[in-house]
Amino acid sequence: MPDVRLPDLGEVDExxxxxxLKKEGETVAHGEDLVEVETEKTTFVxxxxxxxxxxxxxxxxxxxxxxxxxxxxxx
Amino acid sequence: MTARPSWLKLxxxxxxxxxxxxxxRGVLARHRLATVCQGALCPNAAxxxxxxxxxxxxxxxxxxRACRFCAVETGNPRxxxxxxEPERLAxxxxxxxxxxxxxxxxxRDDLSDGGASLFxxxxxxxxxxxxxVTVEALVPDFSGQEEPxxxxxxxxADVLGHNLEVVRRxxxxxxxxxxxxVLSLSVLARFGAHAPRSLLKSSLILGLGETRExxxxxxxxxxxxxxxxxxxxxxxxxxxxxxxAARYLEPAEFxxxxxxxxxxxxxxxxxxxxxxxxxxxxxLLAR
Numbered sequence: 001m002p003d004v005r006l007p008d009l010g011e012v013d014e015x016x017x018x019x020x021l022k023k024e025g026e027t028v029a030h031g032e033d034l035v036e037v038e039t040e041k042t043t044f045v046x047x048x049x050x051x052x053x054x055x056x057x058x059x060x061x062x063x064x065x066x067x068x069x070x071x072x073x074x075x
Numbered sequence: 076m077t078a079r080p081s082w083l084k085l086x087x088x089x090x091x092x093x094x095x096x097x098x099x100r101g102v103l104a105r106h107r108l109a110t111v112c113q114g115a116l117c118p119n120a121a122x123x124x125x126x127x128x129x130x131x132x133x134x135x136x137x138x139x140r141a142c143r144f145c146a147v148e149t150g151n152p153r154x155x156x157x158x159x160e161p162e163r164l165a166x167x168x169x170x171x172x173x174x175x176x177x178x179x180x181x182x183r184d185d186l187s188d189g190g191a192s193l194f195x196x197x198x199x200x201x202x203x204x205x206x207x208v209t210v211e212a213l214v215p216d217f218s219g220q221e222e223p224x225x226x227x228x229x230x231x232a233d234v235l236g237h238n239l240e241v242v243r244r245x246x247x248x249x250x251x252x253x254x255x256x257v258l259s260l261s262v263l264a265r266f267g268a269h270a271p272r273s274l275l276k277s278s279l280i281l282g283l284g285e286t287r288e289x290x291x292x293x294x295x296x297x298x299x300x301x302x303x304x305x306x307x308x309x310x311x312x313x314x315x316x317x318x319x320a321a322r323y324l325e326p327a328e329f330x331x332x333x334x335x336x337x338x339x340x341x342x343x344x345x346x347x348x349x350x351x352x353x354x355x356x357x358x359l360l361a362r
Contacts, residue, residue: 007087007088007093008088008093008096008097008121009087009088009121010088010096010112010117010118010119010120010121010124011112011113011116011117011120012116036084038079039116039118040116040146040311040312040313040314040315041116041117041118041311041312041313042079042083042084042085042118042311042349043079043083043084043085044084044085044086044087045084045085045086045087046087047086047087
């Protein structure tokens with residue numbers, strides 16, 4: 001099952017998940033905005049890495065994540 | 076959780092940008108160089124490094140001053156200077172193939188010359204070894220000492236920058252107590268006198284509680300000091316416990332201020348919420 005991982009965001013140690021723009025069970029398209037995470041200074045929008053269904057969110061709103069952490073699974 | 080305005084949202088880096096970041100990180104690590112991109116947790120790091128540019132931070136990563144808007148660590152480096160830094164810097168610039176480079180440093184009040192001799196040597200080494208590269212030096216105030224200012228001015232930077240950072244009234248509450256509005260203007264004016272061929276550049280951080288009139292006063296004061304290039308950006312709290320922004324200026328307000336700055340006589344202006352003082356420095360110089 002394809003993973004959605006926290007990409008390299010530049011000079012960022014840790015982010016907080018601000019908002020999932022899709023719910024579990026919803027279909028997503030490659031390149032569609034999926035989740036917003038925030039750093040100390042800004043907010044990054046992470047896109048879906050491929051078409052599919054968002055089956056599981058592993059880092060819900062409010063959770064912290066680091067580079068390469070598993071955020072969700074798309075099937 | 077803070078509600079950030081929509082204009083402070085960025086797309087996660089593209090694959091090309093991630094590749095650029097990997098290249099820049101490799102060069103920095105190999106030559107043991109620091110950048111303000113990292114020190115200041117810059118939101119544009121992916122964009123700039125993605126296009127293989129960076130703002131080098133000389134003289135270590137620990138600053139002797141503590142300005143409230145800044146993410147760089149404060150401490151006492153106890154006189155430590157790395158004499159091989161200028162040569163490694165030139166090597167890194169060559170490897171990255173940069174045409175324009177911004178050099179800055181932490182404040183070094185622990186050194187009698189504030190780090191000016193190393194800074195000046197770094198400028199000279201880059202200019203000598205890479206004559207095609209334009210050099211922008213963003214320097215501290217050197218406590219207003221004449222000799223360090225002259226040494227840096229004489230090193231031949233194409234752009235000499237010193238950031239005024241904050242409007243007059245708010246300077247004491249935001250900048251380190253050793254910094255001052257009048258001193259920063261005097262540093263810029265003296266650079267103009269000592270290095271008439273260098274372009275002068277400065278920067279203001281907005282959203283700290285200043286009024287529009289106070290921003291315009293600061294811009295007029297910078298023009299009067301001879302500054303021709305200016306950047307205007309939004310204050311972004313550097314830490315969770317840092318003072319929040321008094322206000323997030325809308326992109327249109329930055330555009331309007333940029334127009335005002337041009338009408339005051341600045342030859343080039345970069346203004347916007349995510350603009351930092353070295354953002355798009357090459358383009359600013361080219362205009």
